[in-house]
Amino acid sequence: GAVVSQHPSRVICKSGTSVKIECRSLDFQATTMFWYRQFPKQSLMLMATSNEGSKATYEQGVEKDKFLINHASLTLSTLTVTSAHPEDSSFYICSAAGTENTEAFFGQGTRLTVV
Amino acid sequence: RKEVEQDPGPFNVPEGATVAFNCTYSNSASQSFFWYRQDCRKEPKLLMSVYSSGNEDGRFTAQLNRASQYISLLIRDSKLSDSATYLCVVTRGGADGLTFGKGTHLIIQP
Numbered sequence: 001g002a003v004v005s006q007h008p009s010r011v012i013c014k015s016g017t018s019v020k021i022e023c024r025s026l027d028f029q030a031t032t033m034f035w036y037r038q039f040p041k042q043s044l045m046l047m048a049t050s051n052e053g054s055k056a057t058y059e060q061g062v063e064k065d066k067f068l069i070n071h072a073s074l075t076l077s078t079l080t081v082t083s084a085h086p087e088d089s090s091f092y093i094c095s096a097a098g099t100e101n102t103e104a105f106f107g108q109g110t111r112l113t114v115v
Numbered sequence: 116r117k118e119v120e121q122d123p124g125p126f127n128v129p130e131g132a133t134v135a136f137n138c139t140y141s142n143s144a145s146q147s148f149f150w151y152r153q154d155c156r157k158e159p160k161l162l163m164s165v166y167s168s169g170n171e172d173g174r175f176t177a178q179l180n181r182a183s184q185y186i187s188l189l190i191r192d193s194k195l196s197d198s199a200t201y202l203c204v205v206t207r208g209g210a211d212g213l214t215f216g217k218g219t220h221l222i223i224q225p
Contacts (some may be wrong), residue, residue, distance in 0.1 A: 042217045
């Protein structure tokens with residue numbers, strides 16, 4: 001199956017700093033990328049959807065100025081958590097979909113801990 | 116009514132037994148259905164797509180009932196390694212995001 005690479009897998013940062021998470025599709029062109037957040041013992045929650053070259057669409061309750069998403073190319077999307085707080089600590093997962101299918105392929109996830 | 120609902124479990128099942136769980140969805144416009152497996156602290160991985168005619172992959176059988184708006188997953192001859200959370204996933208298709216159920220936690224006991 002298609003491969004999506006997410007980096008870093010783990011990051012610990014101090015409160016107030018910003019963290020950038022990268023999501024790359026390695027063998028297909030991802031026209032759409034999705035960013036999810038998962039708190040312990042809960043399901044994945046969609047944060048935002050981004051289409052290459054356009055602004056991301058954020059789900060209700062997700063602050064677009066805090067979670068900056070850039071999808072500048074068909075193989076790369078980034079999520080930047082700005083001015084991170086401990087409550088932002090979570091598991092962030094990206095997924096990517098091409099034009100021809102509805103299946104989305106997941107990155108390995110990033111475990112963010114804000115101290 | 117939640118868009119995708121699953122019984123969270125946990126389902127405690129002896130090794131070798133057959134286990135089945137369902138997932139209901141509320142949006143009749145949903146087009147594609149999947150079962151994902153998620154191990155603790157890992158990303159979800161596609162287990163199988165669910166087709167209208169039903170499909171089988173080894174010990175796993177998935178079925179779709181559009182009239183009643185539910186999908187099911189059956190695991191035969193369960194193994195210890197089947198212990199995981201099984202996520203029901205629904206999409207309206209195209210570039211729509213996936214809608215996840217909260218998952219069903221399955222524990223296979225020796």
